[in-house]
Amino acid sequence: MDLYEYQGKEVLRSYGIPTLRGRVVETPEEAARVAGEFGGTVAIKAQVLTGGRGKAGGIRVVGGPEEAARAAREILGMDIRGHRVRRVLVESGAEIARELYLSITVDRREKKPLILFSTEGGVDIEEVAERNPEAIVRLHVNPLLGLLPYQVRRITFASGLEGGTAKGLGRVLNGLYEAFCGSDASLVEINPLAVTEEGEVIALDAKVTIDDSSLYRHEDLAGLRDVEAEDPQERRAKEVGLQYVKLDGDVGILGNGAGLVMSTLDVVAQAGGSPANFCDVGGGADAEKIATALEIVVSNERVRSVFFNIFGGITRGDEVAKGLLAALDRVDVELPIVVRLDGTNAEEGRELLAQNAPENVHTEETMLDAARRTVELAQGR
Structure with a gap:
């Protein structure tokens, strides 16, 4: 869990680390009032859970209340790397x-x-x-x-x-x-x-x-967690107990096991694609969990295709296939889905999908072949 700058400074102060005087505000009027109380030069700093604030214009050094209000007005509502500024830190100056x-x-x-x-x-x-x-x-x-x-x-x-x-x-x-x-x-x-x-x-x-x-x-x-600032897909995944991390690509990825999913990210990159997420549905995932994971992955507007990568050890391939089919009955997914099944009862699982899956579901036997096909479909080839 990342903390905002002002929250991080509260933690540091509790361990005896000196910081400048500062106060968090949500309106230009409050920024002007605090700047007047501090006197002299103050800094107006956007509070977002990402870096690059200075380069984006989210940090301004001003000379008084009027300038503080103007700077706060310009910074509040600003979009910095996909994060909207909802509050600023007004901080006293120093030589x-x-x-x-x-x-x-x-x-x-x-x-x-x-x-x-x-x-x-x-x-x-x-x-x-x-x-x-x-x-x-x-x-x-x-x-x-x-x-x-x-x-x-x-x-x-x-x-x-x-x-x-x-x-x-x-x-x-x-x-x-x-x-x-x-x-x-x-x-x-x-x-x-x-x-x-x-x-x-x-x-x-x-x-x-x-x-x-x-x-x-x-x-x-x-209690410091800002739920409103969290990515909606990551928040939903956390609520249902899924391991999900949003990335910047267009290939949605689901797998059973963190190690397998990490390998899947690498193979998609090797095939020339860009992963849109990390999503581990865990071993023995039922239809309900697979459906929820699919909903979360495809709700990302950047996703153009989905790679569902399953290795059956304890989990049987035919049971995974049944769960995926049941999930597809519940979730209306129009994007192409490539399924790679390997391990226990993998052939039976692929046969079930071939006979019963919608036309947008494709199966592959190897992880590399599945990655290549998923990337091709994401790129419209």
Whole structure:
């Protein structure tokens, strides 16, 4: 679960990380009033669950209430990467001397938290890694030992900061690691982490992603979820217990098992197509679950064809075929559907589909052949 910037900053403040004064508003009039209270220069920042706000014009630095109202009026309602801005954060200004980058994420290969630090803040870390990889410090933390003093010193030494400012960076790093562990986050990122003219170290931005599977331990964080901002297909899938992630392509994908679905995404890409989603219906899915999954996948207007990929281990191919036929009786799908059945009773399943399925349903024996045909149908060939 991603948090808005203002929510992420609330989490960081609870672990002792300094931020600027800020208040979330939903109207230009409120923005003007808060700007007047803060006085001087303020920033008007779109609150959306995506990056690229600055490049899209979703962040403005203004000099007073009237400019704040005008900026808020222009930003509210803006579409940023498919996310509509419904509120803005009005934040007080500061004299910034330097901008740094600091984050902690999960390195799944090493099975450890990974600290990333760079003296080049305010830009995407991927851009820094490509242009100047030596500018990034990477440190793994042993989860049994926690963040150790020598690792904090390694980061502060790399920063080039001295005295009280270096100690301030150390306190931020310790607080960020505590926030990462304490909130069961998969990512905590401050970009930029600012050093002010007075030597203070302040989080100018905050990106926090909480592991969904841990939310039962964090009722306060679970209550921060903005249901209205979620993708409608992903929200519907979550309600019915399906594993679904929306992507940018036009080939809808369903499969039984997360590993198989991930492989299906790769094979579709190999065949020259672009996956529209990840959707795992699970083992032993009945007609009701298959029908619901189909409804969700085809409700995405970008989808031009559907690849239904099933490997029968415990699940029998003929039972899957019966479930799919029953689902098609319930769901009116006009898009072409390619079904690949393999494993237990796969031949019987394909025979059932050949005899009883609508004309828009096609069967293939191999995953690669099915991927190629699905891509061809999506492209109108």
